[in-house]
Amino acid sequence: MYGNRIWLTSKSLIRYVGTLNDVNEAEETISLKQVRSMGTEGRRGNPAEEIPASNDIYEFIQFRATDVKSVEFENDMTHAPPPPQIPNDPAILEVRFRKI
Numbered sequence: 001m002y003g004n005r006i007w008l009t010s011k012s013l014i015r016y017v018g019t020l021n022d023v024n025e026a027e028e029t030i031s032l033k034q035v036r037s038m039g040t041e042g043r044r045g046n047p048a049e050e051i052p053a054s055n056d057i058y059e060f061i062q063f064r065a066t067d068v069k070s071v072e073f074e075n076d077m078t079h080a081p082p083p084p085q086i087p088n089d090p091a092i093l094e095v096r097f098r099k100i
Helices: none
Strands: 004-010 017-022 029-039 059-064 068-073
Touching: 004 029, 017 059
Parallel strands: none
Antiparallel strands: 004 017, 004 068, 017 029, 029 059
16 A cells, blocks of 8 residues: 555545555544645636646645545556646637646
């Protein structure tokens, strides 16, 4: 379990990808290392409220377990994350998406 890559989605609908570092039941926390924020990826349903992904890698993030919506182990995932939501803009003719 520890050392596995996981996807953690907070109640704010922000998804984080990182390596599981610790689960502390007494303190009700989940810690990840080498973490990247993937943003809300369209989960909020309103483009104005979406939070973009970050290219930054955080060495360590500790989450309050009660504010975590879901946790998935990377090897258990059978679906790809949704592509980023493109604004409804008539000026856009074509979009190409590349996973980083």
